[in-house]
Amino acid sequence: MNYKRLTILCGHYGSGKTNIAVNMALDLHSQRENVAIADLDIVNPYFRSKDSEEAFKEHGIRLICSDFASSNVDLPSMPADLYAITDDNSLSVIMDIGGDDRGAYALGRLRDAILNENDYEMLMVVNKFRPLTPDAPSTIEVMREIEAACGIPFTGIINNSNLAGETTAEDVLGSARYAEEVVRLSNLPLVLTTVEDRLFDELKEKISPLFCLKLQKRPV
Numbered sequence: 001m002n003y004k005r006l007t008i009l010c011g012h013y014g015s016g017k018t019n020i021a022v023n024m025a026l027d028l029h030s031q032r033e034n035v036a037i038a039d040l041d042i043v044n045p046y047f048r049s050k051d052s053e054e055a056f057k058e059h060g061i062r063l064i065c066s067d068f069a070s071s072n073v074d075l076p077s078m079p080a081d082l083y084a085i086t087d088d089n090s091l092s093v094i095m096d097i098g099g100d101d102r103g104a105y106a107l108g109r110l111r112d113a114i115l116n117e118n119d120y121e122m123l124m125v126v127n128k129f130r131p132l133t134p135d136a137p138s139t140i141e142v143m144r145e146i147e148a149a150c151g152i153p154f155t156g157i158i159n160n161s162n163l164a165g166e167t168t169a170e171d172v173l174g175s176a177r178y179a180e181e182v183v184r185l186s187n188l189p190l191v192l193t194t195v196e197d198r199l200f201d202e203l204k205e206k207i208s209p210l211f212c213l214k215l216q217k218r219p220v
């Protein structure tokens with residue numbers, strides 16, 4: 001994938017943004033030296049990018065997140081070094097934004113700087129198997145709510161339709177029509193389809209572009 005300086009991942013709660021963010025940060029590190037992942041998810045404090053902190057340290061990836069991430073303290077707290085995302089132009093950042101419009105309000109704090117620099121992709125992560133986004137019109141509704149909350153327009157779509165460990169290759173292939181309808185209604189490109197690594201070889205000749213995900217482990 002060709003990355004902008006800022007890659008912003010948004011979507012409905014449970015769409016799978018965090019797994020994508022973790023994998024993208026590691027992928028981006030293979031292309032650039034000064035990489036960070038910013039966990040701005042104030043909606044879900046229990047399944048966080050911070051859970052992969054050791055992998056980030058091993059690769060020299062900076063982690064920007066709340067002090068309360070992955071703790072049992074349920075507070076809508078923002079990272080102390082939040083503004084490093086926009087102030088340090090040498091830093092390439094993958095940004096994991098909380099679900100729906102409530103989580104997107106956090107992103108609004110950086111809106112003016114992001115728009116003025118204009119070196120970003122804001123990608124809507126969609127999953128047709130989530131209860132509130134089973135079809136394209138409902139997904140577009142969530143998209144518009146997020147855009148209104150943060151004031152930043154989306155630039156592309158990521159199809160991350162999955163049923164967690166029960167996902168089959170047929171499930172992924174079957175989600176293509178849904179993704180195509182989201183693309184049509186939003187007038188945005190389909191940037192990626194994502195798939196768990198165990199299904200990648202089976203699908204790599206059938207879907208393009210396809211992004212391989214090594215799933216993040218949930219904390220015990």
